Amino acid sequence: MPRKAPPPAAPEVITVRKVNVWFGVTMLLVGFIGAFLLMKEGSALPGWLSLPTIPSLNAPSAPPSPPSPPSAPSAPAAPTPADTAAQDKLIPTVDADRDHIRGNADADVAVIEYSDLECPFCKRVHPTLQEVIDQDTNVQWVYRHFPLGPHKNAQKASEAVECAAKLGGDGKLWEMIEIIFEKGSDNTKLVELAKEIGLRDSAFATCLASGEFAARVKEDMAPAKEAGVNGTPMTFVMHIPSGRVQRVMGARPTADFLQAVENVRNDTVPAPAPAAAPSGGAQTSSRARPTVYTVPIRVTNWAFSPSTFTVKKGDTVKLRFVGAEGEHGVSIPGLGITKTIAQGQTVEFPLPTDKTGTFPFSCNVACGSGHSEMKGVITIED
Numbered sequence: 001m002p003r004k005a006p007p008p009a010a011p012e013v014i015t016v017r018k019v020n021v022w023f024g025v026t027m028l029l030v031g032f033i034g035a036f037l038l039m040k041e042g043s044a045l046p047g048w049l050s051l052p053t054i055p056s057l058n059a060p061s062a063p064p065s066p067p068s069p070p071s072a073p074s075a076p077a078a079p080t081p082a083d084t085a086a087q088d089k090l091i092p093t094v095d096a097d098r099d100h101i102r103g104n105a106d107a108d109v110a111v112i113e114y115s116d117l118e119c120p121f122c123k124r125v126h127p128t129l130q131e132v133i134d135q136d137t138n139v140q141w142v143y144r145h146f147p148l149g150p151h152k153n154a155q156k157a158s159e160a161v162e163c164a165a166k167l168g169g170d171g172k173l174w175e176m177i178e179i180i181f182e183k184g185s186d187n188t189k190l191v192e193l194a195k196e197i198g199l200r201d202s203a204f205a206t207c208l209a210s211g212e213f214a215a216r217v218k219e220d221m222a223p224a225k226e227a228g229v230n231g232t233p234m235t236f237v238m239h240i241p242s243g244r245v246q247r248v249m250g251a252r253p254t255a256d257f258l259q260a261v262e263n264v265r266n267d268t269v270p271a272p273a274p275a276a277a278p279s280g281g282a283q284t285s286s287r288a289r290p291t292v293y294t295v296p297i298r299v300t301n302w303a304f305s306p307s308t309f310t311v312k313k314g315d316t317v318k319l320r321f322v323g324a325e326g327e328h329g330v331s332i333p334g335l336g337i338t339k340t341i342a343q344g345q346t347v348e349f350p351l352p353t354d355k356t357g358t359f360p361f362s363c364n365v366a367c368g369s370g371h372s373e374m375k376g377v378i379t380i381e382d
């Protein structure tokens with residue numbers, strides 16, 4: 001927040017009054033501002049003049065608040081590269097005895113997928129990861145469970161694929177995953193689906209009802225939660241010999257995964273992008289505020305940046321949502337607005353500013369806790 005330096009008169013005064021210089025400067029400024037106020041009574045002060053000048057002259061306590069401050073955007077703190085690297089180390093490396101592995105068991109790179117069987121994005125990334133191991137036969141695919149809380153069928157569906165593995169080996173596990181993605185995770189249909197892929201329905205039903213794999217599913221999730229996973233699909237591309245990891249969020253295209261594979265092999269994992277710098281009309285100072293402006297908002301997994309901002313009642317404002325990462329949407333219930341924002345898409349629409357108030361907005365994609373954390377607030381002030 002800029003705090004303006006005292007007017008240029010100050011240094012001259014200091015050379016004249018050698019005794020009690022600060023007192024002199026303060027008095028002069030008070031007089032200057034007072035005179036200005038009298039002359040300009042009734043007119044709006046320019047923003048810089050109405051900012052307090054005293055604190056910059058050695059009175060650090062109780063700085064008065066500047067008038068009508070432009071609201072500071074409070075984008076969520078992005079993890080620093082060091083944070084993310086430390087978190088990535090919490091992801092267990094591949095354990096051939098425990099993990100479910102597809103592809104080359106001796107591969108030097110593993111794509112370790114955390115998946116929720118009720119999440120359409122997990123369904124979407126499934127053929128993508130198949131393509132990755134088809135195109136690079138020195139990559140193995142590891143399937144781990146991450147059933148999200150809001151998905152009521154996801155936990156039991158995860159247990160169902162573990163039952164399939166118990167009764168028919170990993171081959172049946174992958175078949176079960178695929179038939180659930182194809183036909184849905186409805187818990188009342190799981191036994192039927194198991195039968196369709198050739199499992200003995202009574203044995204499967206017994207396994208599923210017993211909940212014997214409930215803990216196994218939680219064990220998959222625990223370290224991923226520690227590592228900050230809060231949405232699915234989340235894939236950790238891991239170079240097994242070195243332990244280097246690059247995380248890939250969401251249902252990205254095949255090329256992105258293959259790039260991550262090369263990055264971990266060649267030690268060229270890029271640092272995570274820093275949080276988007278706040279910019280846009282809503283952050284301009286009150287002195288220069290245009291009455292027609294656009295507020296750009298970056299949409300990523302899992303945040304809107306900025307997530308809070310303030311506009312003036314009556315201004316002509318456009319919101320520009322830039323879909324930088326992932327498939328999302330935005331709802332502003334208080335203003336009756338709902339939009340879809342696909343990756344790579346820019347969605348622009350006018351913001352009604354005829355009434356003041358605070359208007360929460362959020363991502364309207366129901367899949368995954370990551371989306372549900374994407375929230376913000378628009379303030380429309382007088």
Ligand SMILES: [Cu+2]
Pocket residue numbers: 327328329363364365370371372374
């Ligand atoms: Cu979202």
